[in-house]
Amino acid sequence: MTRALQDVAATAQIRARIAERVVGREREVDLLLAAVSAGRDLMLEGPPGTSKSTLLGTITAEWDIPLVFVEGNADLTPSRLVGHHNPARVLREDYSADNFVEGPLIEAMRTGGFLYIEEFNRAPEDTLNTLLTAMAERVITIPRVGSVTALPTFRVVASLNPYDNIGTTRLSTSVHDRMCRLVVTYQDAEAEREIVKRRSGINSARVIADAVAVTRVTRERDDIRQGSSVRGAIDVALLASELAQMRGVTLPEVDSIDPPRGLPEDYTNVMLDAMLVALSGRIHLDDTAFETPEAVLREIWQDHFILIPAAAEPG
Numbered sequence: 001m002t003r004a005l006q007d008v009a010a011t012a013q014i015r016a017r018i019a020e021r022v023v024g025r026e027r028e029v030d031l032l033l034a035a036v037s038a039g040r041d042l043m044l045e046g047p048p049g050t051s052k053s054t055l056l057g058t059i060t061a062e063w064d065i066p067l068v069f070v071e072g073n074a075d076l077t078p079s080r081l082v083g084h085h086n087p088a089r090v091l092r093e094d095y096s097a098d099n100f101v102e103g104p105l106i107e108a109m110r111t112g113g114f115l116y117i118e119e120f121n122r123a124p125e126d127t128l129n130t131l132l133t134a135m136a137e138r139v140i141t142i143p144r145v146g147s148v149t150a151l152p153t154f155r156v157v158a159s160l161n162p163y164d165n166i167g168t169t170r171l172s173t174s175v176h177d178r179m180c181r182l183v184v185t186y187q188d189a190e191a192e193r194e195i196v197k198r199r200s201g202i203n204s205a206r207v208i209a210d211a212v213a214v215t216r217v218t219r220e221r222d223d224i225r226q227g228s229s230v231r232g233a234i235d236v237a238l239l240a241s242e243l244a245q246m247r248g249v250t251l252p253e254v255d256s257i258d259p260p261r262g263l264p265e266d267y268t269n270v271m272l273d274a275m276l277v278a279l280s281g282r283i284h285l286d287d288t289a290f291e292t293p294e295a296v297l298r299e300i301w302q303d304h305f306i307l308i309p310a311a312a313e314p315g
Contacts, residue, residue, distance in 0.1 A: 024191025046184035049229020066113030072123035112151030120158035211236035235278035
């Protein structure tokens with residue numbers, strides 16, 4: 001087998017293993033693997049809770065290379081990203097390569113890891129421009145230290161939330177020109193139910209189905225600017241399970257995805273309380289909305305547990 005065919009076979013095996021660990025992301029796994037295998041830097045664009053970090057962590061674990069995490073914010077200066085000379089040692093010894101403290105960019109270049117910058121568009125413009133040479137040349141020159149050449153597996157992977165414009169920086173065309181872009185959306189309902197089951201450890205199909213359904217509705221309403229991610233559904237399921245145990249409520253043994261008529265009132269009240277706690281801080285209402293998050297969630301609860309079952313055909 002030629003080296004090229006061996007590489008293709010290895011990538012295919014990695015893809016299969018990743019697909020077993022990440023739910024409902026077959027297409028994204030293909031595209032992400034193709035981009036990084038081709039040596040490209042990449043921007044992942046999508047709302048929170050869409051498995052971006054999980055995908056990267058799984059790939060770097062399979063390749064046995066570091067995932068160097070950086071949070072993009074106003075404090076991420078060029079010196080924090082690249083590194084700086086230790087001030088105390090500079091006073092004693094003057095500037096030298098020995099007293100240089102590596103930042104995450106240099107760490108990722110030296111180790112051949114992925115530099116993952118979350119909330120990429122919250123970092124200052126001059127910090128983002130520091131990445132341009134590293135992405136284009138795979139080499140960066142540091143005064144009094146010298147040139148650092150990245151190992152072949154070094155990649156820059158950035159993520160941003162396109163729905164949140166508060167405190168963000170407009171990315172320059174130079175940055176966009178050096179990165180591929182992959183839009184990551186929410187998984188379908190079946191995949192989210194599997195995620196909630198795995199992450200929560202809850203076996204009640206009724207609780208999982210209801211938690212996922214009401215959470216997904218928060219992404220569809222016109223009066224909600226940004227709904228909750230699947231993390232909200234996980235918390236709804238966990239809180240509902242705990243509340244049910246505390247209150248002595250028996251969870252209905254109903255395996256259907258849609259809520260049936262006549263669910264016990266003590267169970268639906270448990271779900272309402274779980275929703276209010278788990279989701280009220282995760283939904284962001286439209287500026288024109290006059291209601292509170294709690295009022296909106298009560299409407300979602302009423303639609304899901306009362307109005308929709310009542311409108312269903314008998315039987």
